[in-house]
Amino acid sequence: MDKSDEGYGEWEELVAAALLGTERRRGGGPAGSPEALLDAAAVHAVRRRAGLRPAEAGPRPEPAPRDPRPAPPEAAGHRLAQLLAGRSGPVNGGGRRGTAPDLTELLPQWLAAAARHGYRSPAALVPALLDAARARTDLRPQALALAGTRGLWLARMNPDWRFALRGGSGGTGELPEVTDRAAVERLWQEGLFAERVALLGAVRAHEAAAAPRLLMTTWATERAEDRLMFLDSLRVGLSAGDEPFLEAALGDRSRNVRATAAELLSALPDSALAGRMAERALACVGPEGVTPPAECDAGMLRDGVVKRPPAGRGERAWWLGQLVEAAPLSCWRERFGGLGPAEIVALPVAAGDGWTEELHAAWCRAAVRQRDAPWSRALLGPASAPPAAGPGTASLAERAKLLETLPHAERAEWVAEFIRAHGLSEAFQLLGVCVVPWAGALGQAVVDALDTARDAGSYPWSFSGVMGLAERCLDPAEAGRLEALTTAVEDLPDAAPGAAAYWAEAFQRLVSTLRLRAAMLAELAPA
Amino acid sequence: MTDQGDRWTAEQVLDLAPDDASRKAGGRLGGAGPWSQIGGSASGSVWGLCKGSGSKPYRTVVDLTGPAYKCSCPSRKFPCKHALGLLLLWSAEGVGEPGEAPEWAAQWLADRAAKAARPLGGRAAPVDEEGARKRAERRAARVGAGVAELEQRLADLLRGGLAGQEQVGYAGWEETAARMVDAQAPGLASRVRELGTIPSCGPGWPARMLEEAALLHLLDRAWLGLAGLPEELAATVRSRVGLPASGEGEAVRDRWLVLAQYDTVSPDGRLTTRRIWLHGLAGGRPALVLDFGPPGRPPGLALPVGRVLEAEVHFRPGSAGLRADLGERFAAAAPCAGVPAGVSTGAALEAYGEALRQDPWLESWPVVLGPVVPIPGELGWQLADAEGTSALPVPLTGGGRSRGGLWQLAALSGGGPVTVFGECGHRGFTPLTAWQPGSTEPVALS
Numbered sequence: 001m002d003k004s005d006e007g008y009g010e011w012e013e014l015v016a017a018a019l020l021g022t023e024r025r026r027g028g029g030p031a032g033s034p035e036a037l038l039d040a041a042a043v044h045a046v047r048r049r050a051g052l053r054p055a056e057a058g059p060r061p062e063p064a065p066r067d068p069r070p071a072p073p074e075a076a077g078h079r080l081a082q083l084l085a086g087r088s089g090p091v092n093g094g095g096r097r098g099t100a101p102d103l104t105e106l107l108p109q110w111l112a113a114a115a116r117h118g119y120r121s122p123a124a125l126v127p128a129l130l131d132a133a134r135a136r137t138d139l140r141p142q143a144l145a146l147a148g149t150r151g152l153w154l155a156r157m158n159p160d161w162r163f164a165l166r167g168g169s170g171g172t173g174e175l176p177e178v179t180d181r182a183a184v185e186r187l188w189q190e191g192l193f194a195e196r197v198a199l200l201g202a203v204r205a206h207e208a209a210a211a212p213r214l215l216m217t218t219w220a221t222e223r224a225e226d227r228l229m230f231l232d233s234l235r236v237g238l239s240a241g242d243e244p245f246l247e248a249a250l251g252d253r254s255r256n257v258r259a260t261a262a263e264l265l266s267a268l269p270d271s272a273l274a275g276r277m278a279e280r281a282l283a284c285v286g287p288e289g290v291t292p293p294a295e296c297d298a299g300m301l302r303d304g305v306v307k308r309p310p311a312g313r314g315e316r317a318w319w320l321g322q323l324v325e326a327a328p329l330s331c332w333r334e335r336f337g338g339l340g341p342a343e344i345v346a347l348p349v350a351a352g353d354g355w356t357e358e359l360h361a362a363w364c365r366a367a368v369r370q371r372d373a374p375w376s377r378a379l380l381g382p383a384s385a386p387p388a389a390g391p392g393t394a395s396l397a398e399r400a401k402l403l404e405t406l407p408h409a410e411r412a413e414w415v416a417e418f419i420r421a422h423g424l425s426e427a428f429q430l431l432g433v434c435v436v437p438w439a440g441a442l443g444q445a446v447v448d449a450l451d452t453a454r455d456a457g458s459y460p461w462s463f464s465g466v467m468g469l470a471e472r473c474l475d476p477a478e479a480g481r482l483e484a485l486t487t488a489v490e491d492l493p494d495a496a497p498g499a500a501a502y503w504a505e506a507f508q509r510l511v512s513t514l515r516l517r518a519a520m521l522a523e524l525a526p527a
Numbered sequence: 528m529t530d531q532g533d534r535w536t537a538e539q540v541l542d543l544a545p546d547d548a549s550r551k552a553g554g555r556l557g558g559a560g561p562w563s564q565i566g567g568s569a570s571g572s573v574w575g576l577c578k579g580s581g582s583k584p585y586r587t588v589v590d591l592t593g594p595a596y597k598c599s600c601p602s603r604k605f606p607c608k609h610a611l612g613l614l615l616l617w618s619a620e621g622v623g624e625p626g627e628a629p630e631w632a633a634q635w636l637a638d639r640a641a642k643a644a645r646p647l648g649g650r651a652a653p654v655d656e657e658g659a660r661k662r663a664e665r666r667a668a669r670v671g672a673g674v675a676e677l678e679q680r681l682a683d684l685l686r687g688g689l690a691g692q693e694q695v696g697y698a699g700w701e702e703t704a705a706r707m708v709d710a711q712a713p714g715l716a717s718r719v720r721e722l723g724t725i726p727s728c729g730p731g732w733p734a735r736m737l738e739e740a741a742l743l744h745l746l747d748r749a750w751l752g753l754a755g756l757p758e759e760l761a762a763t764v765r766s767r768v769g770l771p772a773s774g775e776g777e778a779v780r781d782r783w784l785v786l787a788q789y790d791t792v793s794p795d796g797r798l799t800t801r802r803i804w805l806h807g808l809a810g811g812r813p814a815l816v817l818d819f820g821p822p823g824r825p826p827g828l829a830l831p832v833g834r835v836l837e838a839e840v841h842f843r844p845g846s847a848g849l850r851a852d853l854g855e856r857f858a859a860a861a862p863c864a865g866v867p868a869g870v871s872t873g874a875a876l877e878a879y880g881e882a883l884r885q886d887p888w889l890e891s892w893p894v895v896l897g898p899v900v901p902i903p904g905e906l907g908w909q910l911a912d913a914e915g916t917s918a919l920p921v922p923l924t925g926g927g928r929s930r931g932g933l934w935q936l937a938a939l940s941g942g943g944p945v946t947v948f949g950e951c952g953h954r955g956f957t958p959l960t961a962w963q964p965g966s967t968e969p970v971a972l973s
Binding site: 011014015018019020021022023024033034035037038039041042044045046048049050051052053054055056057058059060061062063064078079081082085123124125126127150153154157158486508509511512513515516519 | 536537538558559560561618619620678681682683684685686687688689690733734736737738740741742744745748872873876879880883884887900902903904909911912915916917918919920931934935937938939941942943953963970
């Protein structure tokens with residue numbers, strides 16, 4: 001390895017002679033015959049190898065910042081290694097999966113539970129975590145949080161993991177004390193994007209008004225996509241203190257930034273923008289009927305209203321929808337003579353002109369944006385009613401969003417009732433917004449519905465989506481009760497051939513996954 | 528045996544699978560669902576009943592010290608999916624307190640114990656010394672003819688010059704390698720094949736080709752002068768040429784720490800070679816145990832990294848005293864309580880140089896290095912002494928390792944010093960196993 005080795009020049013001569021061939025090098029050089037050349041080269045080769053000396057060390061990497069969090073218990077660490085290795089799991093081919101639990105789906109739960117315990121990743125698993133985070137964006141925030149400072153340290157050295165430095169997951173670097181103004185200033189100027197987002201969060205948590213001040217110092221020089229991400233990070237814990245900053249952002253160069261600022265302002269019911277939108281919306285909608293706006297003026301444009309409707313939608317209905325969506329829901333009570341949300345929704349407002357659907361859809365979006373539970377409840381209607389007959393919207397995706405504004409227990413109860421009334425085929429999206437593990441009544445409704453589906457004689461893979469969810473979300477305590485369903489029975493006379501055995505297998509898998517989840521969570525408990 | 532710290536990892540279990548299908552099938556059986564009556568003994572065995580499609584469950588039992596397997600299923604795969612599933616379940620959840628084996632498992636385990644207790648020798652057939660001598664002479668003559676032909680080929684190469692080799696291609700060397708196989712010199716054959724690949728290896732190939740050709744020539748010369756060599760060196764030459772080891776090697780009983788285990792697959796994909804590095808805790812001697820798997824199957828021997836097994840190891844003559852075979856084992860493998868002491872980069876190279884005196888064809892020498900700091904670099908990695916300015920380069924490929932293992936090593940170190948076991952040779956240091964600061968649990972770099 002050390003090229004100044006004694007005799008190196010002679011070795012060069014030997015290589016030159018070998019390249020040219022001894023035939024063409026007669027009468028000179030270190031070696032006459034091929035054999036003599038090989039003899040000399042052999043002596044050199046062994047001497048060089050035996051006399052090797054270390055090389056000069058290159059610049060060493062900066063040591064990784066210390067991660068004060070504890071490592072998980074040993075068994076839990078082994079489990080994580082297993083889950084990460086099974087990431088591209090072999091069991092996921094085709095419709096039939098046998099009885100083995102799907103490890104891929106347990107990984108997010110492991111990560112979430114580890115985060116609750118405040119663990120860091122075992123160092124040896126950090127590269128596998130980064131690889132997993134790279135392959136699955138849904139895992140990214142939790143995987144990066146677990147990988148922590150060691151993950152960011154590694155990501156700086158490997159281009160494959162660059163995504164981690166722009167992840168915006170926050171909380172992973174070592175942040176300065178938010179009261180140390182010079183340090184905050186320095187990190188804000190020089191930090192990686194993820195560190196800056198985390199810093200912004202920390203500063204906001206300490207003093208809400210300080211965050212917009214910090215943003216203002218560099219706002220003009222940030223890239224449009226970064227401005228958008230910073231704005232987006234204000235969504236959590238949005239308060240009236242953010243209004244002046246957002247109001248200024250309504251004049252931003254980037255249309256996406258302007259639209260996001262308007263959206264955030266409309267979620268602040270007391271903001272000036274919400275007031276302006278209320279004024280416009282109230283002018284259009286009242287007990288006497290609906291009169292959509294005749295034009296989209298400059299003021300509406302500045303407040304984030306998009307002028308051109310998507311293909312197939314009328315201009316005026318498009319503008320109306322945007323105004324109502326951005327107006328605070330509280331403004332309607334007075335407009336409709338003191339009625340509550342449910343009564344307002346039930347009114348046949350402008351039914352004749354066909355604006356009702358437009359209006360209800362806009363109220364749904366407003367209820368979601370303003371996280372307004374009473375309005376969501378009114379728009380959802382009773383869970384047992386057929387979806388098409390519901391007051392707000394028949395779209396399951398929109399209903400799922402409405403559900404998210406309700407308290408956890410009420411959400412689970414509503415979905416349980418929905419399943420009891422309509423079965424499982426439509427319930428998938430609604431189940432997705434319920435809190436894990438599922439509440440007792442909800443779990444019971446799902447298991448009963450699966451049992452009913454089995455009795456109806458169809459194959460279990462028609463319900464593979466719900467089955468998969470159940471594996472992830474059912475309370476492990478249910479495993480005992482499910483055991484009764486795992487025994488294979490004879491096929492019912494009018495059932496699809498072999499269905500009973502497949503159902504037994506599917507329930508077996510459900511039980512073994514629940515058991516595995518229980519074991520996994522127990523391992524994570526601190527010793 | 529059922530102790531938490533003593534279980535294998537899922538990867539160690541899955542490494543035993545004979546093929547991909549078994550790996551998948553075993554994975555499906557690795558949950559509690561189909562199993563009943565599972566248990567394990569203190570002496571290192573696990574058993575259980577696995578519900579299959581029939582009415583009677585399969586009886587599966589694994590002797591972990593082998594490992595060896597028995598299952599009542601009709602599968603001809605070995606180990607079968609039930610054995611793999613049982614081991615996976617054990618690796619994930621354990622099997623509770625050690626207990627008595629049920630009768631169906633106990634009988635087989637007892638038979639195995641009895642067989643293991645029989646001494647190694649004593650079953651060899653009477654030796655036909657005269658016949659053996661004649662066979663050895665005939666083989667020596669064939670190898671000699673091969674060596675002479677190879678010398679001719681090397682002389683031609685140097686006479687004409689290496690310059691044209693990039694254009695000549697590989698076919699000529701493949702043909703020469705085939706002649707060496709015919710001459711019953713497989714060691715020469717694989718070196719010839721290696722030589723043929725060098726011209727396509729990128730910059731600096733002429734120097735590397737001259738070096739390899741010269742070492743091959745040295746081996747030829749050594750064979751021709753075999754009678755005049757000291758016995759130890761002669762044994763090395765014989766084994767490098769590819770002759771089977773003659774005579775019993777030295778038996779050494781020690782507590783052997785498993786430092787590394789990894790597989791390489793031959794270029795044609797037909798043969799898997801498993802290398803297991805052992806380190807004698809009392810005697811300090813290194814040992815390399817090789818095992819081979821036929822096409823599509825992993826080798827049968829599997830020793831979990833970090834375990835210590837009390838056993839007799841038989842060293843083969845020659846080859847710097849590294850090659851060894853595992854003999855009688857006296858206890859089930861147990862976890863190791865400490866971290867082996869590491870040496871500096873300079874001492875590592877000295878150890879390699881010293882070993883070359885006994886075997887000039889030696890590619891590398893097993894070394895525990897530390898404390899060292901891994902230095903990632905776009906052009907190449909290094910392992911640097913924690914103090915001072917010396918470092919060893921890390922070859923980009925070699926030892927069947929991917930770069931994933933290097934990142935694992937970097938993650939373990941976090942820029943700080945670590946202890947690393949690996950192979951130190953003329954290309955640099957290939958890390959295989961590392962210990963993170965403050966832990967005695969070794970991490971096998973994958």
